[in-house]
Amino acid sequence: MLSTIDDxxxxxxxxxxxxxxxxxxxxxxxxxxxxxxxxxxxxTGIRLNSVRKILYKLYDHSLVSLRRTRDPKTGWFxxxxxxxxxxxxxxxxxxxxxxxxxxxxxxxxxxxHDFYYCGSQECKRVPFEEAVEVVFHCSNCGKPLVHFAxxxxxxxxxxxxxxxxxxxxx
Numbered sequence: 001m002l003s004t005i006d007d008x009x010x011x012x013x014x015x016x017x018x019x020x021x022x023x024x025x026x027x028x029x030x031x032x033x034x035x036x037x038x039x040x041x042x043x044t045g046i047r048l049n050s051v052r053k054i055l056y057k058l059y060d061h062s063l064v065s066l067r068r069t070r071d072p073k074t075g076w077f078x079x080x081x082x083x084x085x086x087x088x089x090x091x092x093x094x095x096x097x098x099x100x101x102x103x104x105x106x107x108x109x110x111x112x113h114d115f116y117y118c119g120s121q122e123c124k125r126v127p128f129e130e131a132v133e134v135v136f137h138c139s140n141c142g143k144p145l146v147h148f149a150x151x152x153x154x155x156x157x158x159x160x161x162x163x164x165x166x167x168x169x170x
Contacts, residue, residue, distance in 0.1 A: 021046045022054045029083040062087040100164040107157040110150050118143035
């Protein structure tokens with residue numbers, strides 16, 4: 001499965017989860033079998049608490065695993081971190097499913113509502129029910145509200161839903 005996920009995809013996920021520091025961190029994880037958070041902080045120059053925060057975020061998504069040992073001198077736990085690139089595909093699929101779900105909700109909302117707006121950039125469009133309540137005048141600027149055709153938005157959302165469905169094999 002490692003071959004299906006390339007470095008660019010791995011870096012995009014790292015960026016999405018923790019910005020530039022996560023990319024640096026993953027670069028170091030890629031080159032080793034296991035590494036401690038202290039070693040990562042020393043090699044990358046990222047503050048230790050930031051390293052830990054990013055590692056736990058990656059761990060929450062099963063993108064890294066950890067092994068815990070105890071330091072014989074201090075009695076403190078040492079965490080040894082390891083990249084799990086094989087989990088990346090599952091993570092990406094679950095993210096796509098979440099996006100698909102949100103797009104479907106938005107698409108249904110767009111299909112089931114009639115919208116009105118005043119034409120001003122700074123004002124938002126409102127559904128028919130709200131337009132009636134404000135007697136078809138913008139509650140923000142006071143201009144009269146006119147019908148807003150949302151067919152383009154519905155088409156765009158439908159396209160995105162279809163693309164994701166194909167990618168997910170649904």
